[in-house]
Structure formats: structure tokens, C-alpha cells
Amino acid sequence: MKIKSYKTMVKEYYEELWNKHNKEYIDILFDDEIEFHGSLNIQTKGKKEFEEYMDKVITGIPNLYHGIEVMIEEDSKIAVRAVYNGTHKGKLFEFEATNNRIKYNGASFFKFKDNKIVDIWVLGDLATLYKQLQK
Incomplete structure (x- = not known):
């Protein structure tokens, strides 16, 4: 029995x-x-590993906003087209802070089992992001 809809859970993933x-x-x-x-x-x-990854991203772009553009559900999977934007205020992996505004698109694929997210794949427009992370 599903406690929450998968779409609700994906919205909470981004928003909360x-x-x-x-x-x-x-x-x-x-x-x-x-x-x-x-x-x-x-x-x-x-x-724990996911939280460590999240901390690194938030350190680099503390105001990173994930906006859902499209969400499609099929069985126990959801696909999302998203837009990400924020300000590059801290080190993000090998990129030192630039204070540049960033905005790029991506797609995420979520898989569910027993009312939990078990797998997430994210494909982002890295060419656009990397251009914006240059000083």
C-alpha cells in the first residue's frame, strides 16, 4: 500500500x-x-554518502533552487525535467567560487520500492553549467 504518491515524494525531494x-x-x-x-x-x-554529496553541492551553491518543469510517472518510476539555478558562492568540486549566477537544465529518473526512493539518476547540461562556473 502506498502511503504517499510517488509524485508527492519527488516534489518533497526537490522542495523540502x-x-x-x-x-x-x-x-x-x-x-x-x-x-x-x-x-x-x-x-x-x-x-550518509548522499548527505555528504548534498553538503558539497550546498557549499558550492547555497541557494541552489531545483524547479520541476515536467514530471511523468510510469509504474514505480518517475522522470523529471528540471531547471536548476543559484549563485556559485563556494567551492563546487574543482571549481572555486566565482559569485556567478548559474542556470542549467537536467533530467532525473527516480525508482521506488516499498514506498521509498531506491535509485536516482541525474543527467544535467554540464556544458552549460561549466561555462557558468568559469571566472
Whole structure:
């Protein structure tokens, strides 16, 4: 039995976890063995590794906003086209802070099992992002 709709859970992933930095949602939304594959050449397994990745992104772009443009659900999977924007205020992986505004598009694919997110794949427009991270 589904407690929340998968679409509601994905909206909470973006709004509560990423946009509001409410890390309680890591336990609410994720399976213990959550696998995350990010477009910044990052792979994590488990809640702790995901939180460490999230901290690095928030350090680099503390006001990073994830906006949902399109969401499609099929069975236990959801695909999202999103737009990301914010200000590059801190080190983001190998890129030192530039104070540049960034805006780029991406797509995320979520897989669910037992009312938890078990897998996330993110594909971002890195060419556009990298241009904006240059001084």
C-alpha cells in the first residue's frame, strides 16, 4: 500500500530536501541503500554518502533552487525535467567560487520500492553549467 504518491515524494525531494535543505527528508524519502548517480560524475550508496554529496553541492551553491518543469510517472518510476539555478558562492568540486549566477537544465529518473526512493539518476547540461562556473 502506498502511503504517499510517488509524485508527492519527488516534489518533497526537490522542495523540502534540496530547496529548503531539510535533511530529515533523507530518512523520510530514501531507502537505506539509496543509490544516487549524479551528472557531476558522482555516485553514492546509502543515506550518509548522499548527505555528504548534498553538503558539497550546498557549499558550492547555497541557494541552489531545483524547479520541476515536467514530471511523468510510469509504474514505480518517475522522470523529471528540471531547471536548476543559484549563485556559485563556494567551492563546487574543482571549481572555486566565482559569485556567478548559474542556470542549467537536467533530467532525473527516480525508482521506488516499498514506498521509498531506491535509485536516482541525474543527467544535467554540464556544458552549460561549466561555462557558468568559469571566472
